[in-house]
Amino acid sequence: MSQKTTDRTGAKSAKSGAAGTAGKTAPAGAGVSRRGLLKGAAALGGLAVGGQAVTGFPTVWAQNPITLRQFGTGVSNLNAIAEKCKADLGITLQMTALDSDAVSQRVVTQANSFDIADIEYWICKKVFAAGTLQPMDVAKIKYYDQIVPIFTTGKLTPQSQIAQGTAPNTVSFVEGPDSKKFAPAPTQWMTLIPTIYNADTLGIRPDLVGRPIKNWKDILDPAFKGKTSILNIPSIGIMDAAMICESAGIVKYADKGNMTKAEIDITIDFLIKTKQAGQFRAFWKTFDESVNLMASGEVVIQSMWSPAVAAVRSKGIPCVYQPLEEGYRAWGGGLGIAKHLKGAQLDAAYEYINWYLSGWVGAYLNRQGYYSAVLSTAEKNMTPDEWAFWMLGQPAKTDILSPEGKVMYTAGAVRDGGSFEQRMGAVACWNSVMDEDRYMVRRWNEFIAA
Amino acid sequence: MTLYRIAPYLQAAPLTLILAAFLVLPIATIVMVSFWDYDSIQIFPDFVFTNYEETITSPVTWRTYLNTLKYTVIVWAVTLLVGFWVAYYLAFHIRSATMQMVLFLVCTIPFLTSNIIRMISWIPFLGRNGLLNQSLMTMGLIDQPLEFLLFSDFAVVLAMVHLYTLFMVTPIFNTLMRIDRALIEAARDAGANAFQILTNVILPLAKPGIAIGSIFVVTLVMGDFITVRFMSGGQSASVGLMMANQIALLQYPAAAANAVILLVLVLLLVAAILRIVNIRKEL
Numbered sequence: 001m002s003q004k005t006t007d008r009t010g011a012k013s014a015k016s017g018a019a020g021t022a023g024k025t026a027p028a029g030a031g032v033s034r035r036g037l038l039k040g041a042a043a044l045g046g047l048a049v050g051g052q053a054v055t056g057f058p059t060v061w062a063q064n065p066i067t068l069r070q071f072g073t074g075v076s077n078l079n080a081i082a083e084k085c086k087a088d089l090g091i092t093l094q095m096t097a098l099d100s101d102a103v104s105q106r107v108v109t110q111a112n113s114f115d116i117a118d119i120e121y122w123i124c125k126k127v128f129a130a131g132t133l134q135p136m137d138v139a140k141i142k143y144y145d146q147i148v149p150i151f152t153t154g155k156l157t158p159q160s161q162i163a164q165g166t167a168p169n170t171v172s173f174v175e176g177p178d179s180k181k182f183a184p185a186p187t188q189w190m191t192l193i194p195t196i197y198n199a200d201t202l203g204i205r206p207d208l209v210g211r212p213i214k215n216w217k218d219i220l221d222p223a224f225k226g227k228t229s230i231l232n233i234p235s236i237g238i239m240d241a242a243m244i245c246e247s248a249g250i251v252k253y254a255d256k257g258n259m260t261k262a263e264i265d266i267t268i269d270f271l272i273k274t275k276q277a278g279q280f281r282a283f284w285k286t287f288d289e290s291v292n293l294m295a296s297g298e299v300v301i302q303s304m305w306s307p308a309v310a311a312v313r314s315k316g317i318p319c320v321y322q323p324l325e326e327g328y329r330a331w332g333g334g335l336g337i338a339k340h341l342k343g344a345q346l347d348a349a350y351e352y353i354n355w356y357l358s359g360w361v362g363a364y365l366n367r368q369g370y371y372s373a374v375l376s377t378a379e380k381n382m383t384p385d386e387w388a389f390w391m392l393g394q395p396a397k398t399d400i401l402s403p404e405g406k407v408m409y410t411a412g413a414v415r416d417g418g419s420f421e422q423r424m425g426a427v428a429c430w431n432s433v434m435d436e437d438r439y440m441v442r443r444w445n446e447f448i449a450a
Numbered sequence: 451m452t453l454y455r456i457a458p459y460l461q462a463a464p465l466t467l468i469l470a471a472f473l474v475l476p477i478a479t480i481v482m483v484s485f486w487d488y489d490s491i492q493i494f495p496d497f498v499f500t501n502y503e504e505t506i507t508s509p510v511t512w513r514t515y516l517n518t519l520k521y522t523v524i525v526w527a528v529t530l531l532v533g534f535w536v537a538y539y540l541a542f543h544i545r546s547a548t549m550q551m552v553l554f555l556v557c558t559i560p561f562l563t564s565n566i567i568r569m570i571s572w573i574p575f576l577g578r579n580g581l582l583n584q585s586l587m588t589m590g591l592i593d594q595p596l597e598f599l600l601f602s603d604f605a606v607v608l609a610m611v612h613l614y615t616l617f618m619v620t621p622i623f624n625t626l627m628r629i630d631r632a633l634i635e636a637a638r639d640a641g642a643n644a645f646q647i648l649t650n651v652i653l654p655l656a657k658p659g660i661a662i663g664s665i666f667v668v669t670l671v672m673g674d675f676i677t678v679r680f681m682s683g684g685q686s687a688s689v690g691l692m693m694a695n696q697i698a699l700l701q702y703p704a705a706a707a708n709a710v711i712l713l714v715l716v717l718l719l720v721a722a723i724l725r726i727v728n729i730r731k732e733l
Contacts, residue, residue: 105700108492226597232684234699275685282601282683297579298600298683438489441699446510448695449517449687 071096072118135189165257165430192334194373199328203304216247229302232283257432327428393419484706501707533618541626601683618663625659661727
């Protein structure tokens with residue numbers, strides 16, 4: 001995998017010769033063909049100095065090739081990022097995508113099998129105490145001051161309320177370089193550097209629901225009997241279920257992200273009753289399943305992830321990521337550094353994280369409909385029209401393209417849910433891990449078996 | 451001299467080693483882990499019975515096992531019925547051996563694609579806006595799409611029958627082919643009608659094949675999780691699916707305990723089949 005990436009990058013650098021930096025020839029020892037190396041070297045001759053001046057990153061990795069092993073959930077483990085990182089920094093990223101359960105386990109049990117962990121905040125809450133990650137010194141994070149405050153103080157604007165669940169700011173900091181105890185307020189030691197986050201809601205087929213959808217409880221409408229679905233990943237599904245139950249007035253939670261046993265019982269009993277009444281068509285577990293259910297018309301309203309909505313729409317089928325009155329269920333992920341990293345590798349990890357926040361990746365993620373942690377740098381890497389569409393919620397002036405260059409929205413379209421502030425400002429709860437996790441999972445399995 | 455004595459052991463050694471490494475050892479590990487303890491992210495070596503206790507005392511387990519047994523019985527009955535008559539037709543109604551082989555190979559054609567693909571291809575066919583519903587509606591037979599076709603027990607059983615019937619056809623066909631045709635002629639000469647020949651001659655002689663086919667189908671259905679998950683749309687549970695969920699949640703000891711229970715249950719079923727039919731005649 002890394003070998004391939006290396007070769008591809010080498011070839012590209014040789015061909016395009018543009019934006020070349022010294023970094024590109026770094027993998028010389030790591031198996032680039034002789035021809036690629038020569039061409040790369042030629043490109044380097046002309047561009048090395050200029051390239052560095054533009055990106056402003058040191059070239060130490062060119063002499064001393066560094067590989068960082070990163071693993072995490074599929075959303076942000078993108079090959080494009082590995083390639084660009086190789087090109088800009090000369091750091092080879094080996095990416096492994098796993099599901100969130102496997103990720104949690106690996107952080108705890110195989111501490112030496114990774115250098116960078118790309119995990120969600122609720123996973124961080126679960127695994128940081130295992131001591132396999134080291135907190136990062138924010139003094140070394142170049143754009144720390146510009147990180148969206150959701151991840152530091154927890155407040156998007158000074159007036160906002162911190163949402164329920166595992167809000168990122170509650171697990172973002174520890175008290176010292178060796179501490180495992182989460183600090184209530186920002187300190188110098190950060191557990192995860194945020195990379196990617198979003199606000200999730202229900203997806204609908206506007207052509208088939210036949211009425212405006214305003215609340216989470218609309219999924220219970222008898223008109224949609226046998227045409228709804230929720231996702232069957234217990235830790236996330238239970239949150240969607242909680243949003244539905246609260247909206248329908250079944251129960252009012254003290255904290256949806258940390259239910260009591262009684263609250264879990266009420267929620268699951270209600271789900272079982274709803275399931276037996278035939279309200280659900282199916283439960284999905286993977287991205288593609290949710291896309292197929294929606295695209296085929298088997299369901300008309302269901303839990304969904306934003307790229308799945310885009311995927312349905314790209315088939316020419318209308319699909320809306322419907323904003324709801326009760327707000328969104330948000331999630332976020334970040335990069336953590338393994339405990340065993342030190343010396344040059346640790347420096348490279350910081351280098352990589354600083355690069356991650358420096359704009360290119362941010363723009364890439366924003367263009368997928370996610371949000372990036374440092375908005376100011378991402379803005380510089382997007383066209384004003386793209387920025388206005390994705391972040392300000394304004395109608396697109398031109399066609400909006402995906403990072404791969406496919407038309408996602410035609411001119412005139414408006415993003416579902418509006419601007420960044422409208423969406424991230426209306427978060428009702430964050431994905432979380434509960435104290436009664438094991439009990440919840442057992443009851444959830446009962447729901448699925450019922 | 452000594453070589454003569456150890457030669458049989460040497461000959462048996464490769465298979466013994468393979469079975470030890472790939473069958474006995476993994477099962478021993480599963481049994482061992484089933485007694486371990488776990489929390490949400492780790493498992494610890496221990497010797498506790500909580501995994502078995504939690505599994506056996508939970509009503510969900512019982513319901514899931516019953517559901518799995520229900521699938522097993524239905525699928526077994528349908529595959530036996532279909533499988534027997536397909537084999538019967540091939541063995542007794544097709545005269546030329548070449549034609550028999552050709553038709554038998556035709557039966558195996560679906561196996562040229564992966565069973566997951568064969569299963570998933572039912573989904574667009576049976577769906578609300580699928581081919582079947584659309585055709586029925588165009589023909590004017592129904593006004594509303596039939597909802598029970600997909601994401602239901604019906605869909606699960608249908609897909610399993612489709613996937614597993616051949617496992618019934620093959621062994622039954624094999625036993626039927628070995629029946630001495632003279633026996634059937636003798637029965638006819640003795641005045642037996644077609645039904646009597648079937649029940650008194652063919653069925654008793656086909657028993658070993660039926661038993662082998664039944665073992666295949668029963669073990670396959672009992673252990674299935676992917677068909678149940680896809681065809682029921684995640685709405686039904688099976689033991690295999692329950693284990694898959696536990697593994698996904700890192701509850702390996704619980705999954706191992708479940709696996710041991712399932713293994714015991716399936717072995718009991720197989721033992722029961724073998725009690726009724728002596729399949730060694732077949733081998």
